[in-house]
Amino acid sequence: xxxxxxxxxxxxxLSQHQPRIIKTEEENEKFLETVEELLSxxxxxxxxxxxxxxxxxxxxxxxxxxYQLNVSTPCSRLLHLMEAKSLEQADLLEILGSSEIVAKVxxxxxxxxxxxxxxxxKFFDVDASLFILE
Numbered sequence: 359x360x361x362x363x364x365x366x367x368x369x370x371x372l373s374q375h376q377p378r379i380i381k382t383e384e385e386n387e388k389f390l391e392t393v394e395e396l397l398s399x400x401x402x403x404x405x406x407x408x409x410x411x412x413x414x415x416x417x418x419x420x421x422x423x424x425y426q427l428n429v430s431t432p433c434s435r436l437l438h439l440m441e442a443k444s445l446e447q448a449d450l451l452e453i454l455g456s457s458e459i460v461a462k463v464x465x466x467x468x469x470x471x472x473x474x475x476x477x478x479x480k481f482f483d484v485d486a487s488l489f490i491l492e
Contacts, residue, residue: 368405377412380420389413397442402483411485432475432489433466439482453477 380386396402396410418430440449447460454460454474462468470478470489479486 363404363408367403368408371405371409375409375413377409377416380416383424386417386420389417393417394442397439397482407483410483414484414488431466432470432491433464435488436478437464439484443482450478450481453481 375389375392377389378385380389393410393413396406396413399406402410421430440446447457447464450460450463451457454463454470454477459468463470463474469491472486472490475486475489478489
């Protein structure tokens with residue numbers, strides 16, 4: 359069964375959450391709460407996934423501009439997603455291959471491959487580009 363994208367449902371989500379360029383810390387916190395709530399779900403609809411991607415991008419843009427010392431990296435994004443889902447390194451063994459690789463990726467000693475990024479994207483229901491160094 360292929361899930362199709364419903365524009366009406368997405369419009370309702372956009373109306374409900376009103377995503378926009380983040381200008382204040384309060385707006386950032388509000389959207390972070392929404393992202394964490396979405397990440398806590400076991401399955402997202404295509405519309406929720408699109409909203410999640412949009413909010414993550416808006417948050418990243420705000421934080422890149424306002425927190426230059428704390429630049430988001432694939433590793434930090436992975437750690438954030440793991441924390442949000444209460445996951446341990448062992449939970450990523452099947453995805454990344456071995457405990458050594460998991461440890462090196464989490465410690466920022468090893469850059470993820472595109473295949474690993476795709477697998478993590480599928481596992482976390484997010485765009486794989488979050489795990490690729492730009």
